[in-house]
Amino acid sequence: MALKVELKPGERILVGEAVITNSEQRTRILIEGAAPILREKDIMTPDRADTPAKRIYLAVQLMYTSRDAKPHHELYFSLVRDIVQAAPSTWPSVELINNHILTGDLYKALKETKKLIAYEEELLRNAARGPSLRKSGKGDLQSP
Amino acid sequence: MASNITLSAGVRQNLLSLQSTASLMALTQNRLATGKKVNSALDNPGNFFTSQSLSNRASDLNALLDSIGQAQKTLEAADQGLTSLTKLVESAKSIAKQASQAALGSFTYDLSTANGTAAIGVDTVRSTSTATLASVAGTLTGAAAATARITEGSLAGLTNGQTITVQYGSGTTQTYTKGATFNAGTRTFTDASELQTLLGTDFGGGNVSSAGGFTTVRGTDFSTNFTVGGTGAAGQVDVDAVGGSTLTLNDGTNTATLRYVTSGASAAAGTFTTAAQLASAIASSSVSGSITGVDASGSVQLNSAAAFTVGGTVGSALGFSGSAYNTTNAGYNAALNGLTGALTLTVGSAAAQTITFGAGQNRTRAALTTSLAGIAGVGVAINGSNVIGFTGSSSDSLTIAGASGVLTGLGLTAGTTAPTSTLNTASSTRNSLQSDFNALLSQIDALAKDASYNGINLLYGDNLKVVFNENGTSSQTISGVKLDSSGLGLSAQASNAFQSNTTIDSVVSSIDAALSNLRTQASKFGSNLTTVQTRQDFTKNLITTLQTGADNLVLADTNEEGANLLALQTRQQLSSTALSLSAQADQAVLRLFG
Numbered sequence: 001m002a003l004k005v006e007l008k009p010g011e012r013i014l015v016g017e018a019v020i021t022n023s024e025q026r027t028r029i030l031i032e033g034a035a036p037i038l039r040e041k042d043i044m045t046p047d048r049a050d051t052p053a054k055r056i057y058l059a060v061q062l063m064y065t066s067r068d069a070k071p072h073h074e075l076y077f078s079l080v081r082d083i084v085q086a087a088p089s090t091w092p093s094v095e096l097i098n099n100h101i102l103t104g105d106l107y108k109a110l111k112e113t114k115k116l117i118a119y120e121e122e123l124l125r126n127a128a129r130g131p132s133l134r135k136s137g138k139g140d141l142q143s144p
Numbered sequence: 145m146a147s148n149i150t151l152s153a154g155v156r157q158n159l160l161s162l163q164s165t166a167s168l169m170a171l172t173q174n175r176l177a178t179g180k181k182v183n184s185a186l187d188n189p190g191n192f193f194t195s196q197s198l199s200n201r202a203s204d205l206n207a208l209l210d211s212i213g214q215a216q217k218t219l220e221a222a223d224q225g226l227t228s229l230t231k232l233v234e235s236a237k238s239i240a241k242q243a244s245q246a247a248l249g250s251f252t253y254d255l256s257t258a259n260g261t262a263a264i265g266v267d268t269v270r271s272t273s274t275a276t277l278a279s280v281a282g283t284l285t286g287a288a289a290a291t292a293r294i295t296e297g298s299l300a301g302l303t304n305g306q307t308i309t310v311q312y313g314s315g316t317t318q319t320y321t322k323g324a325t326f327n328a329g330t331r332t333f334t335d336a337s338e339l340q341t342l343l344g345t346d347f348g349g350g351n352v353s354s355a356g357g358f359t360t361v362r363g364t365d366f367s368t369n370f371t372v373g374g375t376g377a378a379g380q381v382d383v384d385a386v387g388g389s390t391l392t393l394n395d396g397t398n399t400a401t402l403r404y405v406t407s408g409a410s411a412a413a414g415t416f417t418t419a420a421q422l423a424s425a426i427a428s429s430s431v432s433g434s435i436t437g438v439d440a441s442g443s444v445q446l447n448s449a450a451a452f453t454v455g456g457t458v459g460s461a462l463g464f465s466g467s468a469y470n471t472t473n474a475g476y477n478a479a480l481n482g483l484t485g486a487l488t489l490t491v492g493s494a495a496a497q498t499i500t501f502g503a504g505q506n507r508t509r510a511a512l513t514t515s516l517a518g519i520a521g522v523g524v525a526i527n528g529s530n531v532i533g534f535t536g537s538s539s540d541s542l543t544i545a546g547a548s549g550v551l552t553g554l555g556l557t558a559g560t561t562a563p564t565s566t567l568n569t570a571s572s573t574r575n576s577l578q579s580d581f582n583a584l585l586s587q588i589d590a591l592a593k594d595a596s597y598n599g600i601n602l603l604y605g606d607n608l609k610v611v612f613n614e615n616g617t618s619s620q621t622i623s624g625v626k627l628d629s630s631g632l633g634l635s636a637q638a639s640n641a642f643q644s645n646t647t648i649d650s651v652v653s654s655i656d657a658a659l660s661n662l663r664t665q666a667s668k669f670g671s672n673l674t675t676v677q678t679r680q681d682f683t684k685n686l687i688t689t690l691q692t693g694a695d696n697l698v699l700a701d702t703n704e705e706g707a708n709l710l711a712l713q714t715r716q717q718l719s720s721t722a723l724s725l726s727a728q729a730d731q732a733v734l735r736l737f738g
Contacts, residue, residue: 014733014736017733018733019733019736043734045729045734046725046726046729046734049725050713050717051709051713052709052712052713052716055716055725058725058729059725061734062728062729062734065733065734069678070678070681071728072728073681073682073685074685075724075725075728077685077686077688077689079716080689081689082712082716083709083712084689085708086705086708086709086711086712087705087706087708087709088194088705089705090705091194091198092194095201098686098689099613101682102612102613102618102679102682102683102686103612103613103617103618104618120709123705123706123709124706124709124710124713125706126703126706127703127705127706127707127709127710128706128710
């Protein structure tokens with residue numbers, strides 16, 4: 001099962017343990033094999049991981065790209081416990097991520113974590129709006 | 145009895161608020177007791193059912209964890225089994241090696257299929273003259289018969305009564321007396337002519353002649369001589385022995401004297417002119433039983449089973465030496481005569497050994513026997529059936545090669561023959577090591593059958609299916625192999641197998657293959673075990689998290705959640721979590737995206 005990737009000029013892509021940078025033209029490449037593949041826009045660097053969900057994304061990404069995922073499991077679990085304790089409505093999302101990791105499909109786990117980041121952003125924006133909405137009790141967002 | 149208490153509105157209000165406070169208090173107390181904010185579906189249905197499902201999931205995963213644990217134990221049992229099997233197989237190898245170093249039993253190595261088919265007879269004596277009879281005839285004197293010669297003039301001077309005696313060979317000695325009158329009956333003569341008559345009567349008229357003042361009596365063959373005597377013989381009579389060139393042959397018992405004649409050769413009389421006639425004369429002589437003569441294109445070839453001597457003028461003229469001819473200096477062998485070329489014998493990987501046949505080389509049985517005795521590495525000799533026979537002394541093969549004429553003459557075939565080894569006496573050390581080996585194989589069989597856990601034996605062909613999630617969609621099947629002695633390619637050795645190093649060597653190579661197989665299996669199971677253990681650890685952690693999640697459903701408020709997240713965000717920045725996350729990320733290829 002080969003993956004078709006189209007790269008914009010100058011775009012970078014991570015394949016296995018190498019980083020490939022595209023030339024000044026659009027390129028189409030075909031990648032086969034079991035090596036982890038991540039486009040530049042999907043890569044989370046430590047300095048950008050400033051929220052709990054983004055940190056979880058980074059942990060899952062480390063599991064995906066490293067040869068031995070075991071050392072990253074502990075970190076992942078502590079991050080997951082923290083976020084579920086802080087916001088239990090994130091649990092269903094976390095559940096899906098866990099399932100994907102358990103079955104070994106780390107790419108899907110990353111995709112699911114992206115959704116978690118989006119949900120977290122909503123929650124944070126909601127909190128930042130201020131105390132005026134607290135009176136209603138439930139807020140203008142329903143937990144999924 | 146019904147209550148008669150009537151309550152006023154005010155009292156009823158107070159009662160109602162007391163009841164609600166009481167129920168609130170009960171609720172709070174309940175919550176405090178369990179530590180959970182959501183105790184029943186009535187408190188907060190959504191969270192309650194989520195919590196329920198989390199707990200259910202946790203118990204499902206617990207059950208799964210048990211089965212993963214069982215799988216892990218099965219793999220561990222297989223791993224231990226493999227370690228023990230490897231030890232046993234290594235023991236088997238050392239037993240086999242010990243056997244190969246033990247002293248061999250005694251074997252006979254039969255190479256008789258390579259034996260020659262041409263019989264080699266006994267050596268005889270053969271000598272051929274270096275010159276033809278015709279070429280030396282000029283130096284020879286034709287034989288002449290013996291004579292007795294009487295001087296006629298001296299007869300007158302004899303006195304009456306004086307005698308002359310003449311004897312031919314061992315015949316009658318005739319006495320002739322000088323007298324006054326001639327008397328044939330008393331052999332009395334008065335003059336030469338009367339004596340001549342008397343001699344003619346006794347010795348044949350044709351043999352007596354008178355010439356040049358001599359009366360000559362001639363012999364009738366070439367071997368008898370005259371003897372003369374008598375009182376009147378001195379000075380009057382002389383004899384000439386038989387003359388002519390002779391060839392004498394002595395076979396150690398008899399001597400034959402054969403005479404060269406210029407004509408009229410007769411085999412019976414032992415006379416000859418040509419080489420063919422000489423051969424016939426030999427055949428009629430006293431040595432005919434031992435010596436045979438052959439006309440070899442005019443040369444004389446003499447053959448005998450035993451030694452003989454050649455003498456006489458004819459003998460030396462023909463070039464025969466005066467000393468005896470025997471099998472050493474004049475040996476002849478019909479099978480070997482005329483063979484020219486080399487015979488090479490190669491034993492195993494040693495250098496080839498060559499026996500050369502030619503004039504003066506290995507043309508007699510005696511010479512060949514000596515040459516064959518010098519061949520190393522294999523016993524080769526002219527055997528009891530008079531052919532060239534080979535006796536192996538080791539398991540090395542024998543390669544025969546050589547000139548085609550030599551091989552045909554000896555009845556040998558070019559090619560390589562491997563000896564047929566027959567065990568005479570088995571080495572008891574080797575046999576006992578062999579039974580030890582077989583006993584080990586039974587132990588290996590027993591061990592392979594025993595390495596099961598929970599009814600699954602990965603070392604006897606059973607497969608193990610490990611399920612990683614609750615609905616069974618993620619799983620792995622680990623295939624077992626049959627690793628008893630036949631599965632490993634090792635079989636019990638039949639009688640006397642370990643007596644041969646070739647057999648032991650092939651057993652050792654099957655053992656090496658088995659060891660390599662065991663190693664491969666061990667590493668396969670090892671990596672399976674690691675995978676299972678990793679999954680197991682992840683599942684354990686997941687269960688803990690689920691349980692934590694189920695217990696900690698404290699908030700129903702998304703605003704509160706948002707606030708909590710903000711606080712968490714700040715907290716994480718300062719915590720060791722963030723530090724270890726960046727430390728781990730740094731080591732990854734992520735730093736290329738820096």
